[in-house]
Amino acid sequence: MKKRTIEVLALHRRKSEVFEISFYNKYISQIENLNKSAIYKIACILRSEVYQDKETEKKTYFTHLVGVYVIRIGNT
Numbered sequence: 001m002k003k004r005t006i007e008v009l010a011l012h013r014r015k016s017e018v019f020e021i022s023f024y025n026k027y028i029s030q031i032e033n034l035n036k037s038a039i040y041k042i043a044c045i046l047r048s049e050v051y052q053d054k055e056t057e058k059k060t061y062f063t064h065l066v067g068v069y070v071i072r073i074g075n076t
Contacts, residue, residue, distance in 0.1 A: 004028045008042070023068070030070045039073045 005022045021042065023031055034040065045067040051060045 001025060002028055004031060006031055006034065027068050030068055034070070038075050041071045041073055042068070043071075044068050 001024060003022055003024050005020050008019055008021055010017050010019065047064045047066050049062045049064075051062070052058070053060070
C-alpha cells in the first residue's frame, strides 16, 4: 500500500485549522503536483454506514472514501 500525507491549513470564515490528509494508492496522483503556496479545493466523496449490535445496541460507524479530486483555485 502506498501512502502520501500532506499538511493542510483549512480556512472557513473566521476559523482556521491545520490538519493532515493522507492519500493512498490510486489517489496519490491527485496531489503529486501541488504547490505549497497555492490555494486548492480538495473534495472527497464519502459513503458512511452505521451498524448497530442488536444485543448491546452499540453503534459502529464506518466511512469509506469513494472518490477525491483536487482543483487549483489560485495563489496565496
